Structures are given as C-alpha cells and as structure tokens.
Amino acid sequence: MKFIYQTWWKVIAVLLVFSTLITGLLFPVPTLPILHETIRNLYFHVPMWMGMLTVFVVSVFYSVKYLNTGKEEYDLAAVECVNTGLLFYSMGLVTGMMWAKFTWGEFWSGDPKQNSAAIAFLLYCAYLVLRNSIDEEQKRAKISAIYNIFAFPIMVVLIFVLPRMTDSLHPGSGGNPAFGKYDLDNGMKIAFYPAMLGWSFIALWIATVRFRIRIVENKKNAIN
Numbered sequence: 001m002k003f004i005y006q007t008w009w010k011v012i013a014v015l016l017v018f019s020t021l022i023t024g025l026l027f028p029v030p031t032l033p034i035l036h037e038t039i040r041n042l043y044f045h046v047p048m049w050m051g052m053l054t055v056f057v058v059s060v061f062y063s064v065k066y067l068n069t070g071k072e073e074y075d076l077a078a079v080e081c082v083n084t085g086l087l088f089y090s091m092g093l094v095t096g097m098m099w100a101k102f103t104w105g106e107f108w109s110g111d112p113k114q115n116s117a118a119i120a121f122l123l124y125c126a127y128l129v130l131r132n133s134i135d136e137e138q139k140r141a142k143i144s145a146i147y148n149i150f151a152f153p154i155m156v157v158l159i160f161v162l163p164r165m166t167d168s169l170h171p172g173s174g175g176n177p178a179f180g181k182y183d184l185d186n187g188m189k190i191a192f193y194p195a196m197l198g199w200s201f202i203a204l205w206i207a208t209v210r211f212r213i214r215i216v217e218n219k220k221n222a223i224n
Contacts, residue, residue: 004208009201016198020047023191038102042188045095047195051203052088055081058207060152063145075141076214077207078148082127084207088199089121112166116158123151123158 024043059081066074096114097107108114127147134140 004211010205013198013201013205016194017202020044020191020195020198024195027188027191029188038099039188041095041099043191043195044199045092045099046192047199048088048092048095050196051199052085052092054200055085055088055203055207056152056155058204059085060149063148066141066145067149070138072137072141072218073215075145076218077211078145079128079131080210080214081207082124082148083210084203086121086124086128087206088203089124093117093121113159113163116162120155120158123155127151 020043024040029037029039059078062074062078062081065071066078096117100109100111100114101107104111127144130147131140131144134143
C-alpha cells in the first residue's frame with residue numbers, strides 16, 4: 001500500500017482534470033440535434049462513473065484480501081473505497097439527471113438505465129447500513145466483505161447488462177449506439193480520455209485520504 005503515499009500520480013490527476021476543464025469547455029464539439037452544447041457533459045458524467053467503478057473494483061480487491069488475511073486495514077480500505085464510490089456515484093447520477101432534463105425533457109423519466117442505476121445505488125447504501133447494524137468488529141468486517149464481493153457483479157449487471165436488453169434512451173443501451181460509434185470525434189477524444197483517467201485518479205486519491213484518516217482515528221482510539 002506504499003502507492004497511496006506517492007505524489008506523482010496525484011499530480012497527474014490534478015493536471016488531467018484541469019486540462020479537461022480547459023479542453024472540455026473551450027474546444028469545439030460536434031453540432032448534433034437535441035444534444036447541442038450539452039454533449040460537453042460527456043467529459044464529466046462518464047468519467048465520474050469511471051471513478052466510481054475504479055474505487056469499487058479496489059474495494060472488492062481489499063475485501064478479498066481481508067477475507068484471506070483478517071487484517072483490519074484491508075477492511076478499512078474496502079469501506080472507504082465504497083464511501084468514495086458512492087460519492088462519485090451520486091455525482092454521476094446528478095450529472096446524468098441534469099443531462100436528461102435537457103435532452104429527454106425531465107430529470108427522471110423512468111428510463112431502464114436510470115432505474116437500474118438507482119437500484120444499484122441502493123444496493124451499496126445497504127452495504128453501509130449493514131456495517132452500522134453490526135457491533136462486533138470482526139463479524140462486521142467479514143460479513144461486509146462478503147456482501148461487497150457479491151454486490152459488485154450485481155451492480156455491473158444492473159448498470160451495464162440489463163439496460164442493453166431492453167429499449168432505452170441512453171446511449172449504448174437497447175440498441176441505441178454509444179457516443180464513440182457516431183459522434184465522439186477526434187477533438188472530443190482529446191478531452192474525454194484524459195478525463196477518464198484523471199477522475200479515476202481523483203477518486204483513488206479521495207479514498208486514500210479517507211483511509212489514512214480512519215487509520216489515524218483507530219490508533220487514537222486504541223491509545224485512549
């Protein structure tokens with residue numbers, strides 16, 4: 001876990017996100033019906049989902065490591081990654097709702113992608129409720145780790161599989177082509193791909209800060 005104390009990747013994260021703000025807001029975008037300038041939200045909405053997925057994957061990794069070793073620090077790493085993932089999940093939902101308002105006419109239209117995303121969000125909220133309902137530390141950590149390992153593939157199915165099997169307004173779902181297939185031109189790629197990496201690093205950075213705070217708090221409580 002020495003990686004979290006290194007600086008180079010945090011500097012890269014800041015540079016990538018700031019570069020996205022410049023290229024994403026100032027560079028020209030394709031002139032498309034309905035979307036118009038709202039297509040710039042692609043630089044924020046999708047990368048925030050990528051940041052969410054990144055920390056959720058890391059949380060599963062540390063849940064597995066906890067079950068194998070029983071080390072408390074792995075449990076703390078997993079839960080703080082989930083907490084950070086829910087933050088980015090919320091930002092992804094909000095930016096998606098704002099985009100839907102301008103393109104679909106309302107914030108929440110009951111689209112299969114939106115409904116599945118909401119169910120998956122509640123699935124992870126239940127993870128935190130479960131943790132808070134168990135007092136015994138080792139039992140809480142073990143049950144939470146098992147829940148987290150099973151929650152991730154369910155979330156993937158809800159967000160990326162089921163919406164593709166039915167009609168949906170969302171790009172990439174229900175036969176509706178994704179952006180990359182018809183209107184993500186080379187100019188947009190200059191901003192989009194760095195944003196994906198930058199927001200993923202930012203999510204990891206926030207998770208590491210939260211983890212380090214939890215470690216300090218636990219040591220302080222152990223002394224007292």
